Amino acid sequence: LRKLVVITGASSGLGLNCATTLAKTGRYFVVMACRDVEKGKQVAKEKGLPDNSYVVMKLELGNLQSVRDFVSNLKAFKAARPLTHLICNAAVYKPKDPEPAWTDDGFEMSMGVNHLGHFLLVHLLMDDMSRAKGARVCIVGSITGNTNTVGGGLVYPQADLGKLQGFEKGAKKPVAMADGKPFFGAKAYKDSKVCNMMTVSELNRLYHKDTGIVFSSMYPGCIAETALFREKRPWFRKAFPWFMKYVTGGYVGMEEAGERLAQVIDDPQCTKSGVYWSWNGGAQTVGRWSPDGKPRGAGGSGGEIFENQQSDAVRDLPTAKKMWKLSREAVGLS
Numbered sequence: 001l002r003k004l005v006v007i008t009g010a011s012s013g014l015g016l017n018c019a020t021t022l023a024k025t026g027r028y029f030v031v032m033a034c035r036d037v038e039k040g041k042q043v044a045k046e047k048g049l050p051d052n053s054y055v056v057m058k059l060e061l062g063n064l065q066s067v068r069d070f071v072s073n074l075k076a077f078k079a080a081r082p083l084t085h086l087i088c089n090a091a092v093y094k095p096k097d098p099e100p101a102w103t104d105d106g107f108e109m110s111m112g113v114n115h116l117g118h119f120l121l122v123h124l125l126m127d128d129m130s131r132a133k134g135a136r137v138c139i140v141g142s143i144t145g146n147t148n149t150v151g152g153g154l155v156y157p158q159a160d161l162g163k164l165q166g167f168e169k170g171a172k173k174p175v176a177m178a179d180g181k182p183f184f185g186a187k188a189y190k191d192s193k194v195c196n197m198m199t200v201s202e203l204n205r206l207y208h209k210d211t212g213i214v215f216s217s218m219y220p221g222c223i224a225e226t227a228l229f230r231e232k233r234p235w236f237r238k239a240f241p242w243f244m245k246y247v248t249g250g251y252v253g254m255e256e257a258g259e260r261l262a263q264v265i266d267d268p269q270c271t272k273s274g275v276y277w278s279w280n281g282g283a284q285t286v287g288r289w290s291p292d293g294k295p296r297g298a299g300g301s302g303g304e305i306f307e308n309q310q311s312d313a314v315r316d317l318p319t320a321k322k323m324w325k326l327s328r329e330a331v332g333l334s
């Protein structure tokens with residue numbers, strides 16, 4: 001029986017390529033959780049996912065009722081096999097918006113979609129997953145939330161949750177930012193990614209021992225060509241992949257990034273919980289892992305997986321605990 005894996009934001013970029021990799025192994029049945037079901041169906045066809053290897057289901061992370069509906073609709077598939085794998089991948093990045101956009105529940109869009117929607121989703125699915133053997137949850141992180149890296153620390157603005165003054169006020173309109181300060185789109189994205197990574201650490205600390213679920217986060221490398229950068233100016237979208245490829249060496253192609261995310265879900269090497277996975281070296285070379293199980297390292301000097309160190313901001317336990325409590329309240333869990 002194939003394992004059941006849910007991937008959010010599987011209609012584009014990293015999520016779509018990961019879905020393709022896992023579906024083509026023949027060992028997974030993929031639930032593509034997409035805000036636009038028609039788009040999901042279309043891109044799955046274009047990518048050549050085998051017909052009986054996937055289904056596209058509606059999930060609008062900017063609407064908490066949609067998250068609840070998704071979990072309840074998933075029951076039809078869980079009847080056949082337990083849910084063993086969950087990948088929280090979807091995200092929005094709104095660096096150019098002068099004013100915040102709001103989710104249906106009144107959260108600032110990037111925090112609401114990237115963090116709070118996923119936060120609720122994981123909570124609602126955890127009980128089921130704890131009954132499955134070998135369950136894994138991965139929430140995609142980012143270097144941009146990591147203040148100890150060039151991409152995260154030196155590139156303005158820095159992620160900073162402050163004392164979570166905005167979350168304390170309920171995190172809802174007109175409060176846009178976690179720290180309660182005026183809206184700043186690029187920072188809101190980074191803050192949400194810090195929350196994603198903190199959530200993984202807290203899930204690991206609170207639930208790994210009792211449930212056996214392996215919780216992890218990962219940074220796929222800079223996938224400079226995805227739609228995530230859709231709001232950036234044309235010159236930036238042209239120059240950015242080049243810059244990441246030849247200047248910083250942090251570039252990774254979409255297919256390889258998808259394989260990296262799939263690796264975190266599938267590779268026996270990745271059964272340690274609480275890890276933030278990254279890949280070393282230039283990403284132009286192929287990785288040592290491949291979905292058909294055969295190592296394909298020959299000739300590659302980079303692309304090897306390692307346990308990365310999280311930033312001090314992510315490891316700040318009192319803030320993580322507070323973020324956890326206030327996020328639970330925000331999504332109606334306590």
Ligand code: NDP
Pocket residue numbers: 008009010011012013014015033034035036039059060061062088089090091092113140141142143219220221222223224225226227228229
């Ligand atoms: P894309 O924009 O290509 O993909 C984002 C996905 O999220 C899309 O499928 C999109 O749907 C979906 N999505 C957006 N909003 C919602 C919503 N409200 N409800 C449900 N789904 C939604 O970006 P990437 O593939 O680059 O990003 C994937 C992940 O990788 C993100 O978590 C991002 O933070 C992370 N990441 C990306 C990096 C990069 O360099 N690109 C670097 C580090 C991390 P739709 O197809 O309808 O737009």
